[in-house]
Amino acid sequence: MPDSDLTSRIKKMLVESLMLKVSPDDIGDDTPLFSPEGLALDSIDALELAVSLEKNFGVATPSSEVAREAFVSVNTIASYVTAKQQA
Structure with missing residues (x-):
């Protein structure tokens, strides 16, 4: 279970970088x-999200296959970021 601070940061990044009309x-x-x-x-x-992840968390998305698995939900992004930062 990803930590709530990380999921909050990811949600904020999604809204800001993708200019979503939701809070x-x-x-x-x-x-x-x-x-x-x-x-x-x-x-x-998806491209914007990959760029934002690298800029905000220092985590690259090497291929569309990896992105397809990592970008399912906020939780899957948080798990991906956590795994990459610990690697």
Whole structure:
């Protein structure tokens, strides 16, 4: 379970870097980022997200396959960031 400070920082980063019209508090930890039932992000958002992750957390996303697994929800991003920072 990722820590709540990290998930809060990720939510804030999502809203700011992707200019989402929701507040960070409105994004659930397990809300699907790319599905219509969730935030309905698109491929451009995925690129922005990858750049923001590297800028804010020093974590690179080496391929689209890795991004597809890591960018499912705030929790999966937090787990990815935590794993990469500990590696």
